[in-house]
C-alpha cells in the first residue's frame with residue numbers, strides 16, 4: 001500500500017458551519033506533504049480529525065491501514081502531532097513533559113530514557129531539561145514539542161503551522177529538522193500559509209480552501225500548469241496579473257501596455273496558483 005493516510009469524504013461541522021466539506025486526500029508513505037491554505041480554510045480541523053483530537057460528522061480516515069474509528073489505538077501509535085497552539089504542559093519541566101508523552105504512548109522506561117537522551121542530544125536540549133517549559137523562547141518550545149511528538153517514533157508526523165511566529169533563524173532550523181526526520185523515513189504532513197515554506201520544503205502540496213482540496217501536485221507542476229511567466233502591472237489603480245506560457249509572450253504583452261512603468265515580469269509561483277484558483281491571496285486573510 002502506497003498511501004499512509006487515506007481520507008475519504010470527510011465532513012466536519014461546527015454547529016451550522018461546515019469547516020470540512022467532503023474532503024478527499026491521500027498521503028504517500030515517506031513523503032513531505034504540505035497543506036497550504038489561508039486562515040480558516042480547514043487545515044487545523046483536518047489535522048485534528050486525522051490525529052483523533054476531534055470527531056467528525058462523516059467520512060473515513062485510514063492511517064497506515066487502520067481505520068481511526070475502529071482501531072484508534074493502533075492509528076494513534078503511528079502518529080505524532082505538533083499542534084498550532086503548542087500543547088506542552090507549561091508548568092512542568094522539559095524532561096517532565098517528555099516523560100509524560102512517553103508514558104501516554106506506554107513506552108517502557110528503558111526505551112523512554114534512551115530515546116529522550118538521543119533526541120535531547122540531537123536537538124541541543126540537554127541544558128534545558130530541568131527548566132520549566134514556560135521559561136523557554138518560542139523556538140525552543142517548538143523543539144521540545146517536536147521531541148515529545150516523535151519520542152514514540154511515529155510513522156507520520158503532523159506539524160500544524162510549525163513556523164508561525166518564529167524568526168527566520170528558528171524557521172530555517174525547523175525546516176532542517178523536518179527534512180532530516182523525513183530523510184530518516186518519517187512521513188511529514190505539514191500545514192502552512194507560507195508559500196515559500198511549501199515551495200522550499202514539500203514534495204507535494206495540497207491547496208485547501210473552504211474545507212476542500214482544490215489542487216494537489218508537486219509545487220513545480222502546479223506552477224507549470226499555469227504557464228511560466230507572470231506579469232504584474234498597474235491598471236485602474238490596482239495591481240493586475242496576467243500569466244503566459246513563455247517570457248517572450250509576456251514581453252509582447254508588456255510592449256502592448258500604455259506604460260511599462262511599474263511592470264514586473266517574473267516566474268509564476270504558488271501564490272499565483274492560489275490566487276488563480278480561489279480569487280484571493282493566501283496571506284490576505286491572515
Ligand SMILES: Nc1ncnc2c1ncn2[C@@H]1O[C@H](COP(=O)(O)OP(=O)(O)O)[C@@H](O)[C@H]1O
Nearest residue numbers: 014017019037038039040041042043044045046
Ligand atoms: N472550535 C471551533 N468552533 C467553531 N468553529 C470553528 C472551530 N474551529 C474552527 N472553526 C471554523 O472552522 C473553519 C476552519 O478552521 P481551521 O481548521 O482552524 O482553519 P485553518 O487551520 O486553515 O486556519 C473556520 O471557519 C473556523 O472559523
Ligand SMILES: [Mg+2]
Nearest residue numbers: 043044084161
Ligand atoms: Mg490552523
